[in-house]
Amino acid sequence: xxxxxxxxxxxxxxxxxxxxxxxxxxxxxxxxxxxxxxxxxxxxxxxxxxxxxxxxxxxxxxxxxxxxxxxxxxxxxxxxxxxxxxxxxxxxxxxxxxxxxxxxxxxxxxxxxxxxxxxxxxxxxxxxxxxxxxxxxxxxxxxxxxxxxxxxxxxxxxxxxxxxxxxxxxxxxxxxxxxxxxxxxxxxxxxxxxxxxxxxxxxxxxxxxxxxxxxxxxxxxxxxxxxxxxxxxxxxxxxxxxxxxxxxxxxxxxxxxxxxxxxxxxxxxxxxxxxxxxxxxxxxxxxxxxxxxxxxxxxxxxxxxxxxxxxxxxxxxxxxxxxxxxxxxxxxxxxxxxxxxxxxxxxxxxxxxxxxxxxxxxxxxxxxxxxxxxxxxxxxxxxxxxxxxxxxxxxxxxxxxxxxxxxxxxxxxxx
Amino acid sequence: xxxxxxxxxxxxxxxxxxxxxxxxxxxxxxxxxxxxxxxxxxxxxxxxxxxxxxxxxxxxxxxxxxxxxxxxxxxxxxxxxxx
Numbered sequence: 001x002x003x004x005x006x007x008x009x010x011x012x013x014x015x016x017x018x019x020x021x022x023x024x025x026x027x028x029x030x031x032x033x034x035x036x037x038x039x040x041x042x043x044x045x046x047x048x049x050x051x052x053x054x055x056x057x058x059x060x061x062x063x064x065x066x067x068x069x070x071x072x073x074x075x076x077x078x079x080x081x082x083x084x085x086x087x088x089x090x091x092x093x094x095x096x097x098x099x100x101x102x103x104x105x106x107x108x109x110x111x112x113x114x115x116x117x118x119x120x121x122x123x124x125x126x127x128x129x130x131x132x133x134x135x136x137x138x139x140x141x142x143x144x145x146x147x148x149x150x151x152x153x154x155x156x157x158x159x160x161x162x163x164x165x166x167x168x169x170x171x172x173x174x175x176x177x178x179x180x181x182x183x184x185x186x187x188x189x190x191x192x193x194x195x196x197x198x199x200x201x202x203x204x205x206x207x208x209x210x211x212x213x214x215x216x217x218x219x220x221x222x223x224x225x226x227x228x229x230x231x232x233x234x235x236x237x238x239x240x241x242x243x244x245x246x247x248x249x250x251x252x253x254x255x256x257x258x259x260x261x262x263x264x265x266x267x268x269x270x271x272x273x274x275x276x277x278x279x280x281x282x283x284x285x286x287x288x289x290x291x292x293x294x295x296x297x298x299x300x301x302x303x304x305x306x307x308x309x310x311x312x313x314x315x316x317x318x319x320x321x322x323x324x325x326x327x328x329x330x331x332x333x334x335x336x337x338x339x340x341x342x343x344x345x346x347x348x349x350x351x352x353x354x355x356x357x358x359x360x361x362x363x364x365x366x367x368x369x370x371x372x373x374x375x376x377x378x379x380x381x382x383x384x385x386x387x388x389x390x391x392x393x394x395x396x397x398x399x400x401x402x403x404x405x406x407x408x409x410x411x412x413x414x415x
Numbered sequence: 416x417x418x419x420x421x422x423x424x425x426x427x428x429x430x431x432x433x434x435x436x437x438x439x440x441x442x443x444x445x446x447x448x449x450x451x452x453x454x455x456x457x458x459x460x461x462x463x464x465x466x467x468x469x470x471x472x473x474x475x476x477x478x479x480x481x482x483x484x485x486x487x488x489x490x491x492x493x494x495x496x497x498x
Contacts, residue, residue: 064434069456130467133459 007180010413011256012248013088013241015080015190016351019052019234019338023083027348028355030337031363032385036218037338038232044119046199046206050217052234052339053196062151071113071138072194072235074147076344077104080239081148081188088241088253090186092152101184102145102158103174104239105167105191107343107400109160110139111198144192156184164400165303166264167191168238168346169408173262175242185247190347192237201233201342208272210307212339221340222367223304223311223333224375224382231305232339238347255413256354260393261290267403274310279317279405283395286407287321292393295326297409299362299394301349302333304375305340312374314397319377330379330388333365346398346406353394357412360391416495418488424495425487428464432457443484469495 014024019037021027030037041051058067058075061082067075081102085092117135124130137143145158157178163170168191175189195201205211212230214220221232248255263286267275287294300318304311322329334349335341341348356362368382392412399405416424422443429451430438436451447453461481465471471494473481480490 065432065452065457068432068434124467130463132463133456 004180008245008258009176009179009242010245010248010258011240011354011410012243012253013084013090014256014351014354015083015085015087015239016348017054017056017076017079017237018348018352019054019236022054022056024087024351024355027352031334031352032361034364034366034384035337036221036366037234038217038220040217041196043196043199043202046202049202050212050214050220050232051196052232052236052341054235066151069134070147071143072197073106073109073144073192076194076235076237077144077148077192077239078151080190080192080237081152084188084239084241085152090241095186097153098155099185100154100156101175101178101187102148102154102156103171103178103187103189104145104148104160105163105169105171105343105347106141106144106160107164107167107193107195108162109141109143111200112194113138115198115200148188163343163406164402164404165340165342165345166398166400166404166406167343168348168350169262169396169398169406170264171347172240172242172259172350172408173264173406175240176259176262179242179244185243187242188239189242190237190239191344193235193342193344195342196233196235205231205233212306219367221306221336221338223302223306223336224365224372224380225368226370226372228306228308228311228372230307234339234341236338236341236344236348238344238351240347257357257410258413259408260411261286261292261409262407263289264404264406267405269403272401274313274399275403276313276317276320278403279314279397279399280320282405282407283317283321283397286395286409290409292409294322295328297326297329297393297395298388298391299353299356300329300331301353301394301396302331303345303397303399304333305335312372314399315375315377324378327379328388328390330362330381330386331377332362332381334363336366336368346396346408350396350408350410353396354410356391356394360388362386362388362391416498418492421488421491421495422484424469425484425491428461428468432460432464441484446482447484465491469498471495
């Protein structure tokens with residue numbers, strides 16, 4: 001990453017709230033054990049559906065009042081950020097928190113609160129005297145990151161990065177850039193989503209014929225399978241502690257990996273349909289920026305969400321980049337376990353794969369009972385985990401509506 | 416509602432608003448904000464909950480009348496007498 005003043009940025013802490021795990025160890029164990037986090041779910045107006053629901057304890061780090069007045073995205077962000085800081089073993093009480101930044105990717109924010117307020121207002125015959133005075137602080141776009149600063153006494157910068165379903169990577173890219181610029185010494189970066197608490201996202205995907213249905217919730221999220229029929233909407237979050245390598249080394253920090261490349265671009269074409277050319281370009285440029293070639297990537301965590309068109313297009317983009325000349329490159333998909341965590345997806349999916357630097361195991365893609373030939377990639381890991389000879393670099397795809405693409409490449413740390 | 420019932424109703428509202436606080440032994444003549452972590456947004460919540468639960472409207476000019484538990488009861492008694 002020569003264009004970044006030779007600064008090296010590493011991941012030293014991970015905090016996770018996933019539908020199938022409240023911490024990285026549990027999350028990873030369930031990804032290797034084939035345990036789905038998708039369950040039956042009911043939401044106002046829409047009714048019965050399926051979703052990935054998190055089960056962490058919000059009062060582990062918040063007062064009950066803070067939970068009451070805040071947002072679900074805020075609670076997820078606070079939980080993940082606190083877990084990440086503890087995991088990083090930073091000397092939090094003595095740390096200069098004016099040098100800590102919070103950069104969280106979100107798909108959307110405010111829909112949940114607005115919908116709930118209107119829903120409650122309905123029972124008061126739409127008399128606006130009953131509209132909550134918390135509506136504005138709950139719905140400002142910086143809310144999840146701002147709640148983290150209030151909870152943790154962080155006086156450095158905070159904001160969210162609105163990047164649809166590419167946001168999980170975008171948060172970490174923002175953190176990387178702010179560290180390189182010297183704006184902060186510690187970046188709490190990643191992505192969060194509270195989307196399952198808005199009926200609108202379910203209704204909109206349903207209207208688009210893109211909402212997954214299955215009699216068995218655990219089988220509903222099935223990227224690459226011929227019978228895939230849409231997205232399972234999930235909530236969740238993953239927050240990383242990012243630091244400059246020198247400061248991580250100076251305090252003898254545990255290092256999960258080093259961010260060595262990324263790219264973000266736009267399809268500039270369609271509101272919802274992805275463009276494989278631009279996705280391929282995004283991967284190619286990220287790989288080049290990392291100073292690598294496609295064959296140097298050992299694991300590609302796909303974005304595939306389980307929609308017929310989206311999965312096929314991403315696979316076309318992957319073929320264009322990796323072709324058949326990358327025998328050591330493996331592919332997997334995390335959404336098959338946890339559904340689509342929207343703004344958290346990229347961050348959560350990276351977290352689920354980071355331990356592969358240690359165990360050299362590629363977690364599988366589950367629910368592929370009948371592989372769609374359009375999605376047949378060489379070395380697509382299906383059904384059960386696969387131990388590989390070498391796993392030093394992983395590439396994480398995250399794409400979103402309005403044609404936003406983000407690719408992040410992380411390398412096993414080597415001094 | 417009796418004075419006791421009104422007092423209990425106010426305590427129930429406050430307990431819901433600041434669930435981490437102990438509201439079991441409030442001094443009825445001491446300002447609530449000296450006994451509990453109640454900020455201005457919480458105070459607006461009390462006003463909102465009186466509106467939602469009992470249909471009582473508290474104009475801003477009357478907010479000082481809700482300073483203590485006893486002053487709340489005094490203020491609310493005529494408004495809730497028939498409820």
